[in-house]
Amino acid sequence: xxxxxxxxxxxxxxxxxxxxxxxxxxxxxxxxxxxxxxxxxxxxxxxxxxxxxxxxxxxxxxxxxxxxxxxxxxxxxxxxxxxxxxxxxxxxxxxxxxxxxxxxxxxxxxxxxxxxxxxxxxxxxxxxxxxxxxxxxxxxxxxxxxxxxxxxxxxxxxxxxxxxxxxxxxxxxxxxxxxxxxxxxxxxxxxxxxxxxxxxxxxxxxxxxxxxxxxxxxxxxxxxxxxxxxxxxxxxxxxxxxxxxxxxxxxxxxxxxxxxxxxxxxxxxxxxxxxxxxxxxxxxxxxxxxxxxxxxxxxxxxxxxxxxxxxxxxxxxxxxxxxxxxxxxxxxxxxxxxxxxxxxxxxxxxxxxxxxxxxxxxxxxxxxxxxxxxxxxxxxxxxxxxxxxxxxxxxxxxxxxxxxxxxxxxxxxxxxxxxxxxxxxxxxxxxxxxxxxxxxxxxxxxxxxxxxxxxxxxxxxxxxxxxxxxxxxxx
Numbered sequence: 056x057x058x059x060x061x062x063x064x065x066x067x068x069x070x071x072x073x074x075x076x077x078x079x080x081x082x083x084x085x086x087x088x089x090x091x092x093x094x095x096x097x098x099x100x101x102x103x104x105x106x107x108x109x110x111x112x113x114x115x116x117x118x119x120x121x122x123x124x125x126x127x128x129x130x131x132x133x134x135x136x137x138x139x140x141x142x143x144x145x146x147x148x149x150x151x152x153x154x155x156x157x158x159x160x161x162x163x164x165x166x167x168x169x170x171x172x173x174x175x176x177x178x179x180x181x182x183x184x185x186x187x188x189x190x191x192x193x194x195x196x197x198x199x200x201x202x203x204x205x206x207x208x209x210x211x212x213x214x215x216x217x218x219x220x221x222x223x224x225x226x227x228x229x230x231x232x233x234x235x236x237x238x239x240x241x242x243x244x245x246x247x248x249x250x251x252x253x254x255x256x257x258x259x260x261x262x263x264x265x266x267x268x269x270x271x272x273x274x275x276x277x278x279x280x281x282x283x284x285x286x287x288x289x290x291x292x293x294x295x296x297x298x299x300x301x302x303x304x305x306x307x308x309x310x311x312x313x314x315x316x317x318x319x320x321x322x323x324x325x326x327x328x329x330x331x332x333x334x335x336x337x338x339x340x341x342x343x344x345x346x347x348x349x350x351x352x353x354x355x356x357x358x359x360x361x362x363x364x365x366x367x368x369x370x371x372x373x374x375x376x377x378x379x380x381x382x383x384x385x386x387x388x389x390x391x392x393x394x395x396x397x398x399x400x401x402x403x404x405x406x407x408x409x410x411x412x413x414x415x416x417x418x419x420x421x422x423x424x425x426x427x428x429x430x431x432x433x434x435x436x437x438x439x440x441x442x443x444x445x446x447x448x449x450x451x452x453x454x455x456x457x458x459x460x461x462x463x464x465x466x467x468x469x470x471x472x473x474x475x476x477x478x479x480x481x482x483x484x485x486x487x488x489x490x491x492x493x494x495x496x497x498x499x500x501x502x503x504x505x506x507x508x509x510x511x512x513x514x515x516x517x518x519x520x521x522x523x524x525x526x527x528x529x530x
Contacts, residue, residue: 119161208315326338454477
């Protein structure tokens with residue numbers, strides 16, 4: 056019978072596989088050197104141990120990010136029993152809570168914007184309803200929500216504005232600098248630069264660029280007249296761009312700009328003052344389908360050569376067609392039927408396809424806490440999502456959090472089996488002096504069954520004492 060050797064999995068994402076190493080041909084007195092056809096190539100089997108790459112090796116803060124986010128959920132959670140199997144009740148959390156636990160060292164710029172966007176889209180507005188009737192409350196709620204979203208677009212656009220300002224700094228024409236400020240709704244700064252250049256007419260127009268539908272209509276009529284009489288050919292291109300923007304024709308001015316900036320400018324300068332964010336997103340969607348000049352919401356790391364150059368998983372998206380998580384979240388806020396599975400794929404947020412931390416946290420908030428929508432049939436299931444996150448936690452060596460996540464598995468039998476397997480694999484790693492404290496915490500706080508812990512220790516004891524085993528264990 057032919058021997059076979061298949062991949063074998065070990066603890067913490069370690070796997071074993073066989074490889075071949077070709078050695079140099081061996082010459083003996085019985086083999087003539089001039090007869091290469093008779094040379095025997097010796098091969099030796101090599102067993103290699105490797106570890107699954109969850110995130111880039113340069114990422115030093117992955118464990119800290121996980122611990123901070125899960126500690127937040129753990130502190131707000133309550134535990135219960137269902138058919139002798141523990142489970143966790145959903146905690147009372149908002150997206151602002153996640154913003155408060157992270158700092159700029161542990162999470163990147165894109166993730167900071169992710170939590171701030173979720174806060175703008177879904178967190179409670181805390182409007183005192185007793186001061187308004189139902190109709191007024193609806194309008195106030197819509198306006199406050201739009202103001203939050205508008206603030207997020209300002210923050211996102213300001214981060215992109217730096218490059219625009221650098222480019223305009225090499226130009227002798229301050230109109231580039233004025234437009235750069237307009238991309239992040241810094242209308243006052245743009246007007247002040249125009250005043251400084253003694254361009255008072257432009258300054259007065261810019262000051263009315265937001266929220267004045269009458270000025271917008273007048274400017275549109277003026278532009279139409281200039282085009283009919285071909286006067287527009289005598290106007291400087293940058294000034295024409297200002298006039299197009301003032302008339303509400305935003306997409307004529309946004310070629311080459313980031314897609315977030317385009318949507319933000321449409322909301323500020325293209326839509327009417329009473330229009331909601333939904334209107335701006337719908338107009339952007341329609342416009343980008345009909346024009347290649349409008350930026351498509353591809354993932355952020357496709358645009359960063361420094362990041363994409365170190366992308367070990369670039370082959371997963373060779374055509375670079377993955378859409379950004381921020382875009383998916385916006386679509387979810389306006390259309391609950393938008394597939395949650397598409398939004399929560401790890402590659403929409405980060406280059407690492409096996410890093411399910413943000414994916415799991417967003418599903419927890421959107422599906423379990425806010426109950427906006429859930430994963431649909433035909434794709435990844437809720438329990439599969441938890442199992443993938445558990446695998447990540449085991450691979451990173453933080454199995455205690457894997458036990459915590461296992462308690463979110465919906466199916467009671469699966470939840471019990473996974474918990475018992477985790478305890479059997481890792482309970483022996485607890486130092487002797489901490490065993491009693493862990494048992495008290497696991498039984499009293501997390502509602503784990505005492506017999507599960509006893510069985511896990513018993514299984515490991517039998518495994519350790521099995522005949523022929525020479526490996527030494529610490530406990």
